[in-house]
Amino acid sequence: MRRLRAQTVFGALHALQTFSQLCHFEFTSRLIGLNSAPWMISDAPRFPYRGLLIDTSRHYLPLATIKGVIDAMTYSKLNVLHWHIVDEQSFPIEIPSYPKLWNGSYSYSERYTMPDAIDIVRYAEKRGVNVLAEIDVPGHARSWGVGYPELWPSDSCREPLDVSNNFTFKVIDGILSDFSKVFKFKFVHLGGDEVNTSCWTETPHIKEWLNNNHMNVSDAYRYFVLRAQKIAISHGYEVINWEETFNNFGDKLDRKTVVHNWLGGDVAPKVVAAGLRCIVSNQDKWYLDHLDATWEGFYLNEPLKGINNTEQQRLVIGGEVCMWGEQIDASDIEQTIWPRAAAAAERLWSPLEQIAEDTRSATSRLSRFRCLLNQRGVAAAPLAGNGRTAPYEPGPCVRQ
Amino acid sequence: MRRLRAQTVFGALHALQTFSQLCHFEFTSRLIGLNSAPWMISDAPRFPYRGLLIDTSRHYLPLATIKGVIDAMTYSKLNVLHWHIVDEQSFPIEIPSYPKLWNGSYSYSERYTMPDAIDIVRYAEKRGVNVLAEIDVPGHARSWGVGYPELWPSDSCREPLDVSNNFTFKVIDGILSDFSKVFKFKFVHLGGDEVNTSCWTETPHIKEWLNNNHMNVSDAYRYFVLRAQKIAISHGYEVINWEETFNNFGDKLDRKTVVHNWLGGDVAPKVVAAGLRCIVSNQDKWYLDHLDATWEGFYLNEPLKGINNTEQQRLVIGGEVCMWGEQIDASDIEQTIWPRAAAAAERLWSPLEQIAEDTRSATSRLSRFRCLLNQRGVAAAPLAGNGRTAPYEPGPCVRQ
Numbered sequence: 001m002r003r004l005r006a007q008t009v010f011g012a013l014h015a016l017q018t019f020s021q022l023c024h025f026e027f028t029s030r031l032i033g034l035n036s037a038p039w040m041i042s043d044a045p046r047f048p049y050r051g052l053l054i055d056t057s058r059h060y061l062p063l064a065t066i067k068g069v070i071d072a073m074t075y076s077k078l079n080v081l082h083w084h085i086v087d088e089q090s091f092p093i094e095i096p097s098y099p100k101l102w103n104g105s106y107s108y109s110e111r112y113t114m115p116d117a118i119d120i121v122r123y124a125e126k127r128g129v130n131v132l133a134e135i136d137v138p139g140h141a142r143s144w145g146v147g148y149p150e151l152w153p154s155d156s157c158r159e160p161l162d163v164s165n166n167f168t169f170k171v172i173d174g175i176l177s178d179f180s181k182v183f184k185f186k187f188v189h190l191g192g193d194e195v196n197t198s199c200w201t202e203t204p205h206i207k208e209w210l211n212n213n214h215m216n217v218s219d220a221y222r223y224f225v226l227r228a229q230k231i232a233i234s235h236g237y238e239v240i241n242w243e244e245t246f247n248n249f250g251d252k253l254d255r256k257t258v259v260h261n262w263l264g265g266d267v268a269p270k271v272v273a274a275g276l277r278c279i280v281s282n283q284d285k286w287y288l289d290h291l292d293a294t295w296e297g298f299y300l301n302e303p304l305k306g307i308n309n310t311e312q313q314r315l316v317i318g319g320e321v322c323m324w325g326e327q328i329d330a331s332d333i334e335q336t337i338w339p340r341a342a343a344a345a346e347r348l349w350s351p352l353e354q355i356a357e358d359t360r361s362a363t364s365r366l367s368r369f370r371c372l373l374n375q376r377g378v379a380a381a382p383l384a385g386n387g388r389t390a391p392y393e394p395g396p397c398v399r400q
Numbered sequence: 401m402r403r404l405r406a407q408t409v410f411g412a413l414h415a416l417q418t419f420s421q422l423c424h425f426e427f428t429s430r431l432i433g434l435n436s437a438p439w440m441i442s443d444a445p446r447f448p449y450r451g452l453l454i455d456t457s458r459h460y461l462p463l464a465t466i467k468g469v470i471d472a473m474t475y476s477k478l479n480v481l482h483w484h485i486v487d488e489q490s491f492p493i494e495i496p497s498y499p500k501l502w503n504g505s506y507s508y509s510e511r512y513t514m515p516d517a518i519d520i521v522r523y524a525e526k527r528g529v530n531v532l533a534e535i536d537v538p539g540h541a542r543s544w545g546v547g548y549p550e551l552w553p554s555d556s557c558r559e560p561l562d563v564s565n566n567f568t569f570k571v572i573d574g575i576l577s578d579f580s581k582v583f584k585f586k587f588v589h590l591g592g593d594e595v596n597t598s599c600w601t602e603t604p605h606i607k608e609w610l611n612n613n614h615m616n617v618s619d620a621y622r623y624f625v626l627r628a629q630k631i632a633i634s635h636g637y638e639v640i641n642w643e644e645t646f647n648n649f650g651d652k653l654d655r656k657t658v659v660h661n662w663l664g665g666d667v668a669p670k671v672v673a674a675g676l677r678c679i680v681s682n683q684d685k686w687y688l689d690h691l692d693a694t695w696e697g698f699y700l701n702e703p704l705k706g707i708n709n710t711e712q713q714r715l716v717i718g719g720e721v722c723m724w725g726e727q728i729d730a731s732d733i734e735q736t737i738w739p740r741a742a743a744a745a746e747r748l749w750s751p752l753e754q755i756a757e758d759t760r761s762a763t764s765r766l767s768r769f770r771c772l773l774n775q776r777g778v779a780a781a782p783l784a785g786n787g788r789t790a791p792y793e794p795g796p797c798v799r800q
Contacts (some may be wrong), residue, residue, distance in 0.1 A: 018573035027508055051669040058794035064777030089794045094427075106796035109771070111427055179588045201790045292565075327790045329800065330774035331781040335731040371509070374730035377464030379779060394504035399428075399731065 010128040011044075014077055018043065021075075021372065040091035042147050047181050047303065049279055049318025050348040051080035051132070054333070055325030057087030057143065063259035066332040067123055072378045074127045076345035076369070081124055082132045082189065082320055085112075087144035088159060093117060097174030100147030116181050132240070135175055136191025137161055138224045144171070153206055163220045164200075164209035175230050180235040187258065192225050193242035222249045228320075230255050238262040240279065243267050250274055258292040258317065262287075269306040271351055272315040275399055280319040285345055289324040291387035296359040297367060299343035304352075305315055338380035339370040363399065371397040410528040411444075414477055420442065421475075423773065447703065449679055449718025450748040452741055454733070455725030457487030457543065460510035467523055474527045476745035476769070481524055482532045482589065482720055485512075488542035488559060493517060497574030500547030515749055517582050524586075525664040532640070535575055535582040536591025537561055538624045544571070554607055557599035559752045563620045564609035573631050580635040587658065588632050592625050593642035622649045623742070629654050640679065643667050649675055658717065662687075669706040672715040680719040686744055687799035688737055689724040691787035695766060696759040699743035704752075718750050735788045738780035739770040764798065771797040 004019075006012040010169070018041060027032040052073055054061060057091045067357070070081060086091050089105030093112045105111045112120075121131045135141070138160035145152035150167055152158040179188060200206045210220060229239045232260045238256045246259040251257075258277040261267040265285065271278040280286070285293065285301035285312035321341045328336055343366055347355055356362040366383060373380035374397060382386045382400035391400045406412040418441060419767030426433040470481060485493050485692055493512045505511045512520075521531045528640055535541070538560035545552035550567055552558040553702060561568045564760075597617035600606045610620060616624060629639045638656045640713035646659040646668070651674070653659075658677040661667040665685065671678040679685070683694065703719045721741045728736055747755055756762040766783060773780035774797060781788045784798035791800045 026507065027511055027513065030513070037627070059791060059800075060797060062777070064775070068777065090796075107798070108427055109424065109775075110796060113427065113430070175521045271734050272585065297474045326794055327510060327792060329782070329791050329797065330736040330777075331779045332790050333787075334779065375464070375509075377462070377730075379731045379734065388731075390732050390788075393458060394726055396490075396510060397729065398507070399461060400459075 011077070013074070013128045014045075015041075015043070017074060017077065023367075026180045039264065043336055045077065045079075045349050046351055047316070047318035047348045049080055049206060050078045050345060051082050051279065051281075051318065051320030051322070052078050052337065053082040053084055053281070053320055053322040055084040055087065055323065055326070055328070056092055056112075056279045057080065057090045058104055058325035059329035060090070060092055061325075061333065062330055063067060063112075063116060063119065063230060066120055066331060068334060068378065069337065069380075070120075070124050070127055070129055071376075072334070072373060073129055073378075075373060075376065076342040076380070078341065078345050079128055079350050080130050080132050080185075080202065082134065082319075082322075083120075084136065084189075084324075086135060086143060087140045095175050095178050097178050098171050099149065101171075101175075101220055102147065102211040104143035104146035114178070114182060117312075121184065128158055130185040132185055132187055132189055133179050134189035134191060134240075135172070135179075136189075136242075137172065137228055137275065138163060138195065139193065139195040140191055148366075153199040153203040157203055159199060160195050160197065161207060161224075162203075163224045164206045169227055176232050176237070188235075188237040189240040189260070190225070190228050190232060192245040193262070194244065195220060195221050218248065225249075226252060226254075229257065233329055243302075246271055246274075246276065250276065260320070262322070265301075265305065268303065268310075268316055272307055272309075272312040275315070277315045279317060282324050283296065283322075283347070286321045287324065288340060288387065289326065289328065291336070293340070294386060295340045295343040295383055298340045299347060299356075299362060300346065301347065302352075303348075305382055308399050315390060316352055319322050332388060334379035334380035337375055338367055338378055339383060340378075340387060342369055342373075346388070364370065367398045367400075370400075410479070412574045415441075415443070415473070417474060417477065418777060420476070421769075444567065445477065445479075445749050446459040446751055447716070447718035447748045449480055449720070450478045450683075450745060451482050451679065451718065452478050453482040453484055453485065453681070453720055453722040453724070456492055456512075457484065457490045457639055458725035459729035460490070460492055460506055461725075461733065462730055463512075463516060463519065465733060468734060468778065469737065470524050470527055470529055471518075471776075472734070472773060472780075473620065475773060475776065475778070476742040477749050478741065478745050479528055480530050480532050480585075481789065482534065482722075483520075483532045484724075484777030485591075486535060487540045491543040491546065492600060495575050495578050495618065497578050498548065500570050501544060501571070501575075502547070504543035504546035510675075512577070516584060521582060521584065525565045530585040531581050531583055532585055532589055534588055534640075535572070535579075535590035536589075536593065536642075537572065537628055538568075538621070539593065539595040542589055555579045555600040557603055560595050560597065560601060561624075562603075562606060563600060563624045569627055570687070572628055573634075576632050576635045576637070579636075580637070586638055587640050588635075588637040589640040589660070590625070590628050590632060591642055592645040592646070593662070595621050595622060596706055604756065618791035620650065624651060625649075626652060626654075629657065641671055643671075646671055646674075647678065648677065662722070665668060665701075668703065668716055669712075671676065672707055672712040675715070676728055677715045677717050679717060681722050683722075686719065686721045687724065688721055688740060688787065689726065691730065691736070693740070694786060695743040698740045699747060699756075699759055699762060699766075701744065701747065702747070702752075719744065732788060734779035734780035738773055738778055739783060740787060742766060742769055742780075764783075767798045767800075 095101045142159040240258040259271040263280045280303040370380040495501045542559040640658040659671040680703040771782045
């Protein structure tokens with residue numbers, strides 16, 4: 001590779017990554033070797049969006065851990081770090097506009113300052129990785145009320161966020177305004193999944209508001225999501241929402257919305273048939289916290305399944321593997337993500353005709369890749385069996 | 401700590417480590433804070449030898465992984481990395497004197513060059529950690545014969561090393577000569593454990609040699625260990641041997657031998673009563689591969705148990721936790737070592753009167769230390785339960 005041509009600096013980065021993976025240390029000559037040269041590689045990603053979700057609410061992830069995840073992403077050419085920053089359990093990030101929000105963090109030290117967030121974004125950017133920030137509203141937001149209890153429907157009924165209170169939307173506006181100074185990726189993720197509206201009907205002042213506005217809870221859910229979308233758009237973002245928003249009122253979503261599939265494998269065809277863009281993360285295949293999901297399942301999951309129209313295929317902008325944080329912290333996140341995420345990454349990068357139909361022909365390649373990750377300091381787990389298994393007997397790396 | 405006094409640079413390093421652990425980032429002032437100042441700390445280790453064993457034969461450990469282990473050792477003031485380099489499964493290290501020895505490595509890439517070994521030793525030295533190299537003879541050495549089959553009793557009976565062949569001792573001499581240029585710690589470890597001598601009696605030429613020399617296999621085992629000791633001493637080393645050598649012929653060992661206990665908790669009193677030095681690693685308490693061993697067990701294991709005489713107590717130079725590699729590789733070694741090794745490290749460092757008798761009073765301290773390790777990029781596992789457990793529900797770091 002005496003010559004390297006790329007349209008962007010990120011293409012050049014990916015090319016250098018490929019080049020580094022062709023090289024190996026020759027123990028006899030003590031030189032870096034390159035087998036089967038000359039090489040002529042013409043390469044481009046199949047999907048522009050190749051994501052990995054991390055969740056810093058269920059467990060705090062130290063900066064060093066997040067940077068380690070980003071490093072490993074670049075080795076497998078994943079290019080979007082979906083940072084599910086806050087959730088009902090904790091609010092770890094500083095929001096200068098509403099400085100009491102991070103009172104909902106687990107502790108004084110389990111927090112990210114704005115400079116920390118900038119540090120992560122810059123670290124990722126230098127490596128060709130975009131950071132997609134998420135605030136998941138109106139459900140999954142109980143921790144917001146630790147600092148501002150008026151965001152809760154009531155002290156005894158704390159989720160979803162109070163839809164009847166203008167302050168709720170002022171806070172969302174403040175967060176997204178602060179985000180827009182840090183998270184420069186064109187998308188922001190507004191969540192919208194798993195909204196249990198019972199607190200809205202059980203809380204007198206919200207019930208009254210619903211009546212006054214002639215809304216049922218389903219209307220109110222839609223109202224909330226659409227109003228939050230408008231705020232995000234006003235700060236220059238395009239919006240990603242979890243699929244429930246589409247399933248419930250897809251025709252009302254902003255037309256530039258990207259629908260993030262997670263429940264099943266059949267939503268993407270409906271989304272693109274409706275003319276909206278889609279990201280595929282169906283939980284039965286691409287949720288990394290499902291430890292019984294093997295790398296073969298990750299590898300075989302086809303984002304375009306059931307989508308035959310070329311125009312519609314283009315609306316699937318990519319896919320994402322999700323590392324939810326309930327049983328993950330700095331101690332075990334790397335071997336729960338890797339190497340299974342890399343199996344999905346190959347499908348997201350390579351032309352469909354180069355994807356093996358029989359995973360056996362991909363095994364030795366992925367196995368060597370996991371050893372390369374280990375060499376580079378990434379705690380990628382053995383291939384065999386379920387997620388994050390330990391090696392069960394002595395042996396060479398590629399046979400684990 | 402405007403003033404720091406230490407007798408050696410390593411004392412100063414330890415003091416800076418202590419200092420760094422007193423400091424924390426204040427999220428309100430954005431400054432590094434130091435609670436309860438002024439501090440006046442006068443500190444010294446209880447035992448000079450505070451070790452951790454890693455095993456690069458059962459699984460190869462990449463350099464990045466070993467360096468990560470060394471970094472974490474310094475945080476808990478462990479100061480000896482016992483590198484169990486080779487074993488029956490693989491011979492990963494380059495030996496210039498006998499360049500075919502590493503033919504017994506798992507693969508061309510699962511190898512350490514001499515410059516790699518020098519890199520590890522220097523990396524460790526800069527952090528106040530000595531590297532104790534081990535070749536475990538005459539058992540645990542089957543991999544040696546891949547490159548030099550004449551080291552095997554026969555092609556069908558490959559362990560222990562051929563005691564009757566002078567070449568065996570020439571190779572040991574070559575290895576220790578090469579080691580002496582790299583591993584500058586005053587000790588070398590010669591193993592000597594778990595010797596199954598049946599190949600010696602089953603192999604005609606060795607049986608004949610035993611008869612000619614009027615030896616039974618027990619004599620031959622002793623002969624082997626003592627001859628290997630002499631070779632090590634000729635290269636300037638003092639020798640550490642596993643306890644079987646002492647249990648079988650302790651009065652014949654070189655008087656400067658350090659006996660490394662591993663089987664049970666009662667050998668140290670016998671070793672020091674015999675006037676030899678001892679390192680404590682009893683497997684029921686300090687073997688990190690025993691996943692059912694909890695941190696409380698690591699913490700409560702007292703190296704001087706049953707040794708009341710002060711002179712004899714001084715012969716216990718320290719202790720070591722052992723991370724055997726059968727089910728460990730780069731993917732899971734950190735969370736299998738930490739935080740349990742740190743519990744033992746406190747006992748090896750702090751005065752006995754400061755060690756909690758009730759582990760409950762040490763829990764919050766160790767819990768915070770594990771979170772500090774995470775912050776520093778070390779994948780230390782949750783405290784609760786067995787070795788390397790995953791966090792089982794969302795929560796703050798200190799409550800896992």
